[in-house]
Amino acid sequence: MSGGRFGYIQNRLDWEVIEKLEEIIEHNGAGEVSEDYRDSEYFEEWSPETLEEFRKGLELVKRAAVYIRRIDWLVSGDDGEETFHQRLAEDLAKIERPRSESDRFSYLKSVIESFGFREVQLGLFEKQASRDPWITYWIQLRHTVDQGEPTLRIGQDVLSHEDVLFSGAIKDLTELETLFRQIGIETV
DSSP, rough: OOOOOTTTTHHHHHIIIIIHHHHHHEEETTTESSSSSEEEEEHOOOHHHHHHHEEEEEEHHHHHHHHHHHHHHHTTTTSSSHHHHHHHHHHHHOOOOOOOOHHHHHHHHHHHHHHTTEEEEEEEEEEEEESSEEEEEEEEEETTTTHHHHHHHHEEETEEEEEEEEEEEEEEEHHHHHHHHHTTTTOO
């Protein structure tokens, strides 16, 4: 393992802080969640405003972990200055989420399409379930100025009976992938 100048604190940020923050955001208001019969954790319900602050904090911690890792490798002699700048830019690009509303809308559209959904109307995406051909999943992507974030309505149509499975804001690929798993939409 490279680095070590800072006692590998960046790894503890990844495992202890980032993972816990992601769990708190993901399981907001879920109450008691059990991974197995020995491990359970209680998740309170936080307001959308508080969750947004959690997301901002998560983004800052992720950025801090990237900076510490890149600086660590540079000062430990594992990377040169040119490599430091190149890898720093690459690592930051991986965690950045789009800033403007139109960027977030375009980003979510590309994320939705990356899961095999196709746009059938402006902002309406569909995907046939591969295991159950009579089920069609749909996503309606909306952007309203007063809400700030693009919102999604996700549902399924089973033999002309339609159910809404989720309605709300999704900020990135990880949140959408987690939601799809919870709903049962194939992510591969």
